[in-house]
Amino acid sequence: MSEPATLSRRRLLNLGLAGAGAAAVAPTLAAAQTPDPLIVERQEWTQYLGEGVNAKPYGVPSKFEKEVVRREVEWLTASRQSSVSFTPLHALDGVITPNGLCFVRHHGGEAEIDPAKHRFMINGMVDKPLVFTMEDIKRMPGRVNRVYFLECAANSGMEWRGAQLNGCQFTHGMIHNVVYTGVPLKAFLNEAGVSPKGKWVLAEGADASVMTRSIPLEKAMDDCLVAWAMNGEALRPEQGYPLRLVVPGWEGNMWIKWLRRVEIGDQPWAQREETSKYTDLLADGRSRQHTFLMDAKSVVTNPSPQAPLKSKGPNVISGVAWSGRGAITRVDVSIDGGKNWRSARIEGPTFPRAMARFYADFDWNGQELLLQSRAMDDSGYVQPTKDELRKVRGTNSIYHNNGIQTWLVRPDGSAENVEVS
Amino acid sequence: MSKSAKAAALFAVALAIPFAAAAAEKTGLGRPALPEEVKAWDIDVRPDGLGLPDGKGSVSEGEALFQTKCSACHGEFGEGAGRWPVLAGGKDSLKSDRPEKTVGSFWPNTSTVFDYVHRAMPFGDALSLKPDEVYALTAYIMNLNDLVPSDFVLSKDNFPKALPNEKGFYDDDRETTEKSFWKKDPCMTNCKEKVEITGHAAILDVTPDDQKDNKDEKPSAGVE
Numbered sequence: 307m308s309e310p311a312t313l314s315r316r317r318l319l320n321l322g323l324a325g326a327g328a329a330a331v332a333p334t335l336a337a338a339q340t341p342d343p344l345i346v347e348r349q350e351w352t353q354y355l356g357e358g359v360n361a362k363p364y365g366v367p368s369k370f371e372k373e374v375v376r377r378e379v380e381w382l383t384a385s386r387q388s389s390v391s392f393t394p395l396h397a398l399d400g401v402i403t404p405n406g407l408c409f410v411r412h413h414g415g416e417a418e419i420d421p422a423k424h425r426f427m428i429n430g431m432v433d434k435p436l437v438f439t440m441e442d443i444k445r446m447p448g449r450v451n452r453v454y455f456l457e458c459a460a461n462s463g464m465e466w467r468g469a470q471l472n473g474c475q476f477t478h479g480m481i482h483n484v485v486y487t488g489v490p491l492k493a494f495l496n497e498a499g500v501s502p503k504g505k506w507v508l509a510e511g512a513d514a515s516v517m518t519r520s521i522p523l524e525k526a527m528d529d530c531l532v533a534w535a536m537n538g539e540a541l542r543p544e545q546g547y548p549l550r551l552v553v554p555g556w557e558g559n560m561w562i563k564w565l566r567r568v569e570i571g572d573q574p575w576a577q578r579e580e581t582s583k584y585t586d587l588l589a590d591g592r593s594r595q596h597t598f599l600m601d602a603k604s605v606v607t608n609p610s611p612q613a614p615l616k617s618k619g620p621n622v623i624s625g626v627a628w629s630g631r632g633a634i635t636r637v638d639v640s641i642d643g644g645k646n647w648r649s650a651r652i653e654g655p656t657f658p659r660a661m662a663r664f665y666a667d668f669d670w671n672g673q674e675l676l677l678q679s680r681a682m683d684d685s686g687y688v689q690p691t692k693d694e695l696r697k698v699r700g701t702n703s704i705y706h707n708n709g710i711q712t713w714l715v716r717p718d719g720s721a722e723n724v725e726v727s
Numbered sequence: 728m729s730k731s732a733k734a735a736a737l738f739a740v741a742l743a744i745p746f747a748a749a750a751a752e753k754t755g756l757g758r759p760a761l762p763e764e765v766k767a768w769d770i771d772v773r774p775d776g777l778g779l780p781d782g783k784g785s786v787s788e789g790e791a792l793f794q795t796k797c798s799a800c801h802g803e804f805g806e807g808a809g810r811w812p813v814l815a816g817g818k819d820s821l822k823s824d825r826p827e828k829t830v831g832s833f834w835p836n837t838s839t840v841f842d843y844v845h846r847a848m849p850f851g852d853a854l855s856l857k858p859d860e861v862y863a864l865t866a867y868i869m870n871l872n873d874l875v876p877s878d879f880v881l882s883k884d885n886f887p888k889a890l891p892n893e894k895g896f897y898d899d900d901r902e903t904t905e906k907s908f909w910k911k912d913p914c915m916t917n918c919k920e921k922v923e924i925t926g927h928a929a930i931l932d933v934t935p936d937d938q939k940d941n942k943d944e945k946p947s948a949g950v951e
Contacts, residue, residue, distance in 0.1 A: 379935055384800075384810035385850070414853065427760050429769055435760035442756045469928040476934060497753055508771060514853045516846040518771060567768050576774045576836045578843035582828065585896060591821035593833075595896040601908075611928075638913070643922030647915045676922060680913065688910045698905055702826055714924060723928035727921070 373397070376407060379476060382464070387415035388515070390458065392479030395605070395626065396612040401483055401654050401661045402453075405537050408482035410544045411458055414514030417564045421548035424512070426494075426532070430569035433499030440548050443532065446489040452531065452554070453660040455628045457481040457600045459557035459584055462707035465692070469723040473612040477711060477723060478605040483628070483661035486552050488533030491526050491568070504570040508577075509551050512566035519560045520574035521553065525598075529554045532565065555630030555659035556598040557705070559584050589700030602629035602689050603708035604637055604664070604681035615670060615719035623650070623666040629683035634662040636682040641668070643676030643712060643726045644691070650679070658684075675715035676726055692725065770845060774836040776886050783882035784863025786870040792860055793867050796849050805829070805871040815871035821895070831872025835893045837886060841865045 367374065376391040383389040393409040410416075421440045429435040458480035464470050471477050495507075500523070507526040511517040521530070531552035534541060541547040546563025553560045559579055574580070574596070586594040604627035609615045623641075627634045633656055638647040650664040664679070681689040692709030714724040772778040794803060801807055805814035817827025826833075830840055845861045847853050856864070866881035874890070875881070928934065 377935060379933075381810075381933065384812075388850070414847065414850075427764065427768055428757075429760055429765045435765055436757040437760045437764065438757040445754075445756055447754060468926040468931075470931055470933060472928040472932075472934040494757075497757060510768070510771075514847070514851070516853055518846070569769060569771070571773070573773065573775075575771050575842075576839055577771070578839050578847075581835050581839050581896075582830075582833065582843075587821060587826060587828070587833075589822070592895050592897065594899050594901075597899045597901070599899070599901075601901070611934075638915070645918055645922060647913075647918070676924075682913070686909045686911065688908060688913045690905075690908045694908070714927075724924045725926035727919075727923040727925050 371397075374407065376409060377475060379464075379471065388413045390460070390480060392475045393482055394612075395474045395479050395481075395607045396610050398607070399624065399663070401626070401663050402537060403482035403484055403661075405484065405539065405542050405545075408484065408536075408542070408545060409458070409480050411480065411558065412513070412515070412544070413517055416544050417511075417513035418543055419512060419548060419564060424548050424564075424566070426549060426565060427567040428494055428498040428569075429567070430508070430571050431501035431504040432495075432570050433501070436494075436498045438494070440534070443489065443534065443549065446493055448493050449487065449489055450531065451485055451487050452529075452552070453483065453485050453655070453657045454552060454554045455481055455483040455600075455659065455661045456552075456558045456561055457603075457628065457630075459559055459597075459600075459705040462603075462709070462711075463704045465709075465723075466696070466701045466703065466707055469725050472723050474605050474607050474610045474711070475612060478603075480558070481628070481661070483626075484536040485538065486531055486533040487535035487538075488531040488552060491530040491532050491551070492528075494532060494568070495526065495570070498570075500570050503572050506571050506574050508567075508569040508571060508575050509560070509562040509565060510567040510569070511546075511562045512564040517559075517562055517579065518575065518577045519562060519579055520577060521560060521598075523570070525553065525556070526568075553598075555600060555632075557584065557600055560598065584705060586699065586703035586705050588698075588703060594703075597706055600628075600630035601706065601708045602631065602634070602681045602683040602687045603627065604634075604679040604689060605711050606639070606677050606679050606713060609677070609715055609719070609721050610713055611721045611723055614721055615715060617719075618670050618672050621668055621670045623668060623677065625650075625664055625679050626661050627652075627664060627679065627681035627689075628659075628661045629681065629685075629687065630659055631683050631685040631687055633658040633660075633684045634681055635684050637662070637664040638680045638682075639664075639666040640678040640680070641675045644678050644680075644710070647680065672717050674717060675713075676724070677713040677715060677721075678710050680710055770842070772838045772842040772845075774838045774888055776838065776883070776888065779838075779841070779883045779886055780858040781883055782858035782862050783880055784859050784861070784866055785880045786863075786866045786875065786877050788860075789863035789865070789867025789870070792864055796856075797864070800850065805868060814868055818891075821892070829872065830868055831874060831891060833892050833895070834890050835896055837865065837869070837888060837890055840868055841886075844868075 374394050374397040378391045390411045424440055426438040461480035462477055505523050507521045509519055533552045534549055549565045551562040551565050586597050606625040608624045627637045637650045639650045640647045650666040652662050652664050654663045656662045695709045712724050712726050714722045800811040801814050807813035813829050815829050817829040817832035820827045844864055862881045866879055869875045
């Protein structure tokens with residue numbers, strides 16, 4: 307049974323208020339003085355016939371949702387082809403990211419590949435190097451469906467030195483969470499017969515960056531997938547159509563798109579994407595390498611700078627949490643900048659290495675809020691503050707920023723990305 | 728055969744569908760890769776030199792190639808044009824407030840320069856350079872970083888393994904250096920005395936906005 311409203315109201319008030327603001331937001335319960343014309347007058351959508359059943363053979367969102375799109379930040383990169391766009395997290399709910407809104411990171415633009423012309427090769431330290439067509443791949447036994455988040459290693463990377471971008475789409479939107487259909491990479495490696503000396507796998511893409519990453523064989527044999535579908539349909543071209551690698555819980559760069567080859571070797575290859583890039587420079591001038599795992603992280607998506615509060619009274623704080631170490635077990639929410647916390651409700655399916663949705667229902671009296679969320683996973687890891695991270699890493703590591711995000715919500719309901727002491 | 732017997736026989740056939748056994752058994756799917764096919768795609772080079780093709784190239788050949796194929800983005804001396812990557816310089820800058828991470832200052836292995844230029848450069852015309860050209864360009868980039876003299880000729884036989892920052896990397900150690908992030912019972916009430924706002928994104932104002940053109944905003948940090 308759910309808690310009575312009065313009790314939850316009291317519990318929230320007990321958290322302590324961060325200063326009561328002026329009541330700039332209109333109350334919601336104004337009684338109607340005149341009949342609502344939307345009710346008492348016949349509307350055109352009720353009067354006239356709408357479009358037929360197949361007017362849009364592939365459906366698109368309502369025109370009233372046209373702001374819900376991926377966006378880019380042009381100053382981030384030198385070219386549009388080696389760049390990133392961001393998932394509109396503030397406008398989404400649940401846990402599954404719609405295919406057309408999944409953030410995009412290319413290094414050589416979007417390859418457009420005819421699946422009939424795609425080949426997948428396995429070579430290196432194997433008994434028998436092999437070539438597969440897409441038809442062969444879809445005939446492989448052991449097909450699975452798995453939900454995983456894919457987070458760019460650089461997600462929130464622009465925030466290391468302080469609050470910079472105003473909106474969770476930009477600060478946290480290099481992530482998506484979909485159902486993949488594919489076959490374990492292990493099945494393909496077994497087919498080729500990995501040499502006992504094999505310790506590492508090089509995965510390679512077919513796009514114009516010919517992207518490569520070294521992956522420990524142990525991971526490849528554990529839960530990596532060779533996937534051709536997302537959310538029930540073929541991969542989108544921008545997500546690697548017709549074939550991509552799925553590397554659960556690990557940084558997005560390793561999820562090679564347009565996967566054309568895996569090679570077995572006895573040591574890592576020190577490719578550009580694991581030396582010059584995707585290494586984490588610390589304050590002492592040395593760098594971590596092979597920082598594959600994405601640690602537990604969360605963000606409040608509503609309210610947030612792109613999704614202000616509109617009314618006093620009942621409101622829902624909502625957000626997402628995820629961890630590369632396993633399943634999210636708990637998310638705490640603070641409205642006073644981390645002085646006091648209460649555990650939010652995790653709602654909907656939760657899977658290991660997948661995104662979880664959380665809600666904290668609350669009554670807002672118009673006071674200023676400093677909103678934060680703090681994720682915990684089943685390894686016992688607790689999402690750190692940005693300052694805790696900076697204490698260990700400095701401010702130049704670019705990648706793996708999973709620090710707690712703060713939104714300042716003002717009495718007028720508008721929100722801003724801020725840092726707090 | 729009676730109708731029902733026929734149906735029973737069909738059912739028996741259906742039951743006899745040979746479901747594939749354990750996943751560990753080989754399926755025979757795919758076909759052997761031919762040596763020419765492996766050679767065409769497997770061009771990766773490891774730090775120990777495994778994968779280097781035959782060939783050689785000099786600093787001066789590399790300089791000429793660089794001016795034609797690379798300098799429009801990377802500058803005549805690898806200094807980088809606009810936001811395009813800087814390839815040379817940045818020596819001793821890794822501990823500074825604004826590190827300059829170049830081949831000479833940051834990259835650990837020479838092999839990566841060869842491999843990456845060969846596979847992905849020039850940007851927009853990948854896999855167009857022949858091995859001799861890649862040797863020459865690698866030699867020139869090394870020369871720009873004061874690592875080899877201007878009369879140097881790079882080849883498979885004298886290919887140096889290490890760059891100056893080779894020892895500057897170590898494997899992920901978060902499990903030990905960040906052990907304090909595993910907390911049994913994180914604080915829930917009265918966790919700090921006061922909270923002050925120490926930074927505002929709106930003051931920097933570099934977020935894309937449909938209402939304004941802020942392409943020229945100067946960010947404090949980008950991604951690469």
